Amino acid sequence: MSELDSTQKAAQEQFGRQSQRYAKGHLLEDVQDVASAVALCSALPLVADVLDVATGAGFTGLYLASLGHRVILADLAQPMLDRAGEKALERGLHVELRQHAAEHLPYPDQSFDLVTCRVAAHHFSSPPRFVAEASRVLRPDGYFLLIDGSIPDDEEEVEQWLHHVEKWRDPSHARFLAPSVWNELCTAAGLRVACSELQPLRQPDLEWYFNTANTSPENRSLVLQSVETASAHVREVMQLDSGDGKIVWVWQRLTLIARKP
Ligand SMILES: C[S@@+](CC[C@H](N)C(=O)[O-])C[C@H]1O[C@@H](n2cnc3c(N)ncnc32)[C@H](O)[C@@H]1O
Numbered sequence: 643m644s645e646l647d648s649t650q651k652a653a654q655e656q657f658g659r660q661s662q663r664y665a666k667g668h669l670l671e672d673v674q675d676v677a678s679a680v681a682l683c684s685a686l687p688l689v690a691d692v693l694d695v696a697t698g699a700g701f702t703g704l705y706l707a708s709l710g711h712r713v714i715l716a717d718l719a720q721p722m723l724d725r726a727g728e729k730a731l732e733r734g735l736h737v738e739l740r741q742h743a744a745e746h747l748p749y750p751d752q753s754f755d756l757v758t759c760r761v762a763a764h765h766f767s768s769p770p771r772f773v774a775e776a777s778r779v780l781r782p783d784g785y786f787l788l789i790d791g792s793i794p795d796d797e798e799e800v801e802q803w804l805h806h807v808e809k810w811r812d813p814s815h816a817r818f819l820a821p822s823v824w825n826e827l828c829t830a831a832g833l834r835v836a837c838s839e840l841q842p843l844r845q846p847d848l849e850w851y852f853n854t855a856n857t858s859p860e861n862r863s864l865v866l867q868s869v870e871t872a873s874a875h876v877r878e879v880m881q882l883d884s885g886d887g888k889i890v891w892v893w894q895r896l897t898l899i900a901r902k903p
Pocket of ligand 1: 671698717760873
């Protein structure tokens with residue numbers, strides 16, 4: 643693996659420690675979002691070559707393998723790849739596991755029909771480099787599927803607020819990008835965006851949010867303070883509700899499909 647920068651190292655350490663939390667019952671185990679998006683990739687070969695970048699415990703890539711595709715699951719953190727390998731074995735699915743960063747894909751040009759990346763890109767040190775690499779390894783007519791936390795376009799105050807909250811929760815967070823930014827990155831990398839859609843996602847309460855990242859007590863307090871002092875606009879956009887002793891909010895998840903011409 644090429645030398646990692648500080649953002650990549652932070653993600654590798656964080657997810658290396660957290661891999662056991664990606665067990666059965668994890669929110670990401672529900673791959674309905676992936677299924678809906680893949681259904682839109684109507685020209686995908688019956689048996690496609692797929693690269694699932696930042697695969698975590700493999701929920702996305704294993705779903706694609708279960709459809710009969712040839713899948714490589716790739717991640718920076720070896721313990722996550724170990725979890726993914728265990729799940730593949732349990733489900734009798736054959737996949738290849740590779741340890742590398744999203745920003746440097748160790749494959750020849752035009753190796754894949756589909757490159758996927760779900761709920762991970764907000765950790766990347768260089769989204770432009772990642773998208774350029776995804777484009778390079780795609781075959782003509784290949785698909786790039788990105789699913790990630792996002793913020794509506796032109797919501798700078800909300801973006802700043804959420805950036806701090808997420809960084810306190812999980813210091814390996816880098817940045818949430820708005821749909822227009824992802825669209826620009828795709829265009830700059832020579833991809834044609836076919837679909838780019840935000841979907842609201844009501845998160846379980848704040849305890850769940852903290853537990854998935856093992857947030858320190860000090861940082862939990864900082865998040866709670868931020869929630870208490872959030873402006874009316876942030877409260878409205880995030881649909882922040884702190885009644886009943888529970889704090890719930892609505893995040894936006896972006897699904898973007900782009901094609902290599
Ligand atoms: C939330 S998990 C991914 C979930 C998974 N894609 C799914 O669909 O279930 C985030 C993963 O991103 C990986 N990651 C973070 N930054 C990365 C990078 N720069 N390159 C490769 N993997 C990275 C982490 O190691 C972690 O396993």
